[in-house]
Amino acid sequence: MGYDKAKIYSLSTCSHCKAAKRFLGECKVKYEFVDVDSLTGEERKAIIADIKELNPRCSFPTIVIGDAVIVGFHEDKIKEALGIKDGD
Structure with missing residues (x-):
């Protein structure tokens, strides 16, 4: 396996975000996640700025x-x- 750690920027109500977390768990990958909609104020602004550097949309x-x-x-x-790879 190439990497055994991931980070997910997500929304607590997003079904695709939940599916991604579930899939990483099934692959036995350790991951950190940030539910952006749970943050407030400056912390939220800082995380959104980080996300926009990775994903402008x-x-x-x-x-x-x-x-x-x-x-x-x-x-x-x-x-x-x-x-x-498939079959791993």
Whole structure:
């Protein structure tokens, strides 16, 4: 496996974000997540600025695995970034 850690910028109400978290868990990948809609004030502004550097449209989920930035829930792209081949 290429990377065993990921970071997800998500919204607590987003079904695609929940699916991405579930999928990473099924792949036994440790991940950090930030539910942006749970933040307030300066903390929220700072995280949104970070996300816009990675994903100018600031859409969710935004997943960071190593140098890869995946916007949306795409199992194939997540597997590729993690170095997982079908059958692993």
